[in-house]
Each structure stands twice: as structure tokens, then as C-alpha cells.
Amino acid sequence: MSTINRKLLPMVLLLAFPTILCAQDLKLPPGVEKLAAKAKETVEVNMDGPMLQWASKFLSSEDPEEKKAAKLVANLKGIYVRSFEFSEEGAYSAPDVEAFRAQFRSPEWSRVVGVRSEHDGDNVDVFFKLENEKMAGIVIIAAEPKELTFVNIVGPLEVDQLADLGGEFGIPKLKTKPPSSKPVAKADKGEQK
Amino acid sequence: MVFSIAQHFLADRPAAEELAQDVFLQLHGTLPTLKSEEHVKFWLRKVTAHRCIDYQRRRKLTQVSLDEVPEPASPAQSSDPFVARRLQLFVASLPEKPRLIVILRYQEDMLPEDIAEVLTMPVATVKSHLQRSLALLRDKVTRTIGEVTI
């Protein structure tokens, strides 16, 4: 699976806590933070609740995409992204990614998708945070050969809202089909240490 | 008073009326600053005198013939109007300052000290002008109409 081409502009928001990925104190391993120096392109987004609300004021209600984005972010408490694109493979270490992944081996987090592809080296993990049986956040870890991305969306995200976003911004509708038994594809819920 | 001073000085009724109107219009704006009737009288005489001189300097007042001297509105107290008219003409022919002095002395019956204050000149100068003017007028009258018999 080829990486998705996108124009990544190296930009850093002037918000606090660059090493903390979210308000829940999810921390990127030091090794990952240093990747910015090696990356060809880096994307860093840190938008907490007030920032999200302020930015959403500039979303146009006449643009369909922006209109849906406004609805999505209305109840969110934060969006945090770290994305590194490298010129060559092997720029980051698997243990660093695993160290970050380990933070979600707690009761409030459930891994709904865990994909390990030996064919093209794309590994994707999707974690849901549940509070009172409601979606409270989502973490995506996409470890590709030349690209490493961490996404943390914090907020009372309803499952049906997530379903409505299917197809929007490329967010797919996740199938409810039981995970496969193949060892390369892990879709376990509540992965235990 | 104002019109009469202007009339005797200028020997020109329309000009005298215009000048008198100017004086009264100026009085209208100045009245709040005047404290008494005497002050008003003093102010009127002073302003009228200065305006007469200014008016005189703005236009040349040539020697007025007896025929051009207008008939006074009020008849002269003298039983000889001819003499009165002649005298008015002779007064109108006097220089500015002596003319004013004579008018203020014999129309307004002002003392030389008061005249000096109005015209802002020394008393001695007023008296001197008065004396010389009287002599001149007497001479003119005598030469013109002979001895005046009253």
C-alpha cells in the first residue's frame, strides 16, 4: 500500500506542550521527538478545546467539508497530530513506537484495529477510549516504512458520529465484522499486556 | 445730541444720519459696559467725535458754501437765521479739532476740561484752539456780514 501523498508543510504551532500528545498526558517517547530532525517533512498539530472552537469559527458553512468539520469538532476537546515523513526506510525504531503503543494497555483504552502487514510494512493501530460506554477519544498510530504518524482526538465522540464521518476526510466506516484469525492482522479488543 | 454733533461737523445730513446710526449701533454692543447716564453721555460724545474725524479723513470735505449748508431742522434761537446759518458754515470750515472743540463747547456746553477728556488732548490745547477759533469766527462774521446787531 503506497503511502498517501500529501503536501506536508513543516510547521509547528505555537501552543504549549509539544512533547505531550494530549491533555491526557500521553507522551511521545524521546526517540520519537527527535525524529523531526531526521524527517523530510514534519507535521505537528496541537489544538486544545479553546483553540478548536476558535478555529471552527472560521469554518465556512457553505463549504460541505468545512461544514461537517465544524459539526465534528463542536464537542471535541483536542486534536493532536505528529507526522514524520522520511526519505529512507528505517529512520525510526520499532521499540520507540511500541513504547508509545504501550500507553494504551489500560482498561479505559480498547484497541479496535491492529494491523501488521509484512507485505508492505504498514502497521496501523486504532484505539478507542470509552467513558461511561461512550466514545471519549481515539488514538491512531500508523507506522509505515517511510512515514510515522500519531493522531490523538480527544472528546465525547459518539460512535454514530464516527459512523457519520465515514468517507469524510478519508475517515472510513469501520466494519463490525469480527477480526480475522490471521496472525498478521490483529483486531483484538482490550489488548492485555 | 449725536446727530447734531455730526450734522454741525459734517454739514451733511445724510452722512450725519449714517454716522449717528453707526454710533448708536456701537452703543448697543457697548451698553453693558457703561455704568451711568453720565458715562453714556461721555461715551457718546467721545465716539461721535472720533467718528466725525475718521469720516472727515476718509472723504475730503471741501469748503462748503452758504447755499450748501442745509437748513437746520430746529430754528435757531437767534432771531436772525441768516447769521446762524453763516456761523454754521464758518464752523464747518474750521479745521477738524477746533471744529469739534467749538461744537462741543457751544452745542453741548462742555467745559474745556471735559472737552480735553473726550478728545484726549491737553486742556491748554483745547483752550488755545477755542480762543483762536472764536477770533477767527468773529473776524469772518464781521467781514462777511458786518457788525452783528442783536
Place this chain on the structure above:
Amino acid sequence: MTETNKDPNLIEDALRNALCRDDAPEGFAVRVLARAEQENSSAHKAQRASWLSIFSQPLVRWVAFATVSICLVIGGVHYRKLQRQRAEGEAAKAQLMLALRIAGSKLQLAKSKVNEINQSSPEPQPQNKSPRSRS
């Protein structure tokens, strides 16, 4: 018969007679009042004109110019502040959309991987259930 040149008082008396007060022409007072009224209305117009004529004075003009300039500067500063806020908001919006697109693309990646696996995996046999197939 008295000779004027012999009696100085005679000439003075004659002068008093000749220079007795002359009454003002008829209607003089009315004309004065009419003129006073006319000049009052002219004075109001002159006063209004004087407000404009005040700007003919260099210092007043300079002060007026400085005042207008200051107001323009303040207004311009405020406008630039609004423009800056607008630009910052647009930049934040752009980053928000980028973050959502990145998240969306990675979820799509996950979805595609799951689909890929599901399509390639055989149908599980009911009797050959493996313990690992249980979630």
C-alpha cells in the same frame, strides 16, 4: 447796538444759537433698530463662517491634520489587528483541516488493511475452530 468784535460774549452767544441741538430726522430711531436687527443676523452668519475661517490659521490646520492623522492611524491599527486576527484564524482553520485529513487518511489506511485481510482470509470452518480465533 452791540458790536460783536467788542463784546466777546456776543459771538459765543451767536454760536450757541447757531449750534443749538439739531433734532434727528424723522424715523431715525426706527432705522437704527432695523439696522441693528439686520446686523445681528449677519453676525450669526459671520460667526458660522468664522468657524471655517479658523482653519485658515496654520497652527489650527496643523492640529486638525494631526488629529485626523491620529484617528486614521488608530483606525488603521485596529483594522490591521482585525486583519491579523483573521489571518491567524484562517491559519488555525487550515491546520485543523490538515489534522482531520491526516486522521482520516490513517483511518482509511486501517480500513483498507482490514478489508485486505478480510478478503484474503479464507472462510473459517465451523468444526476446525481454533482457540486463537476466539476473541
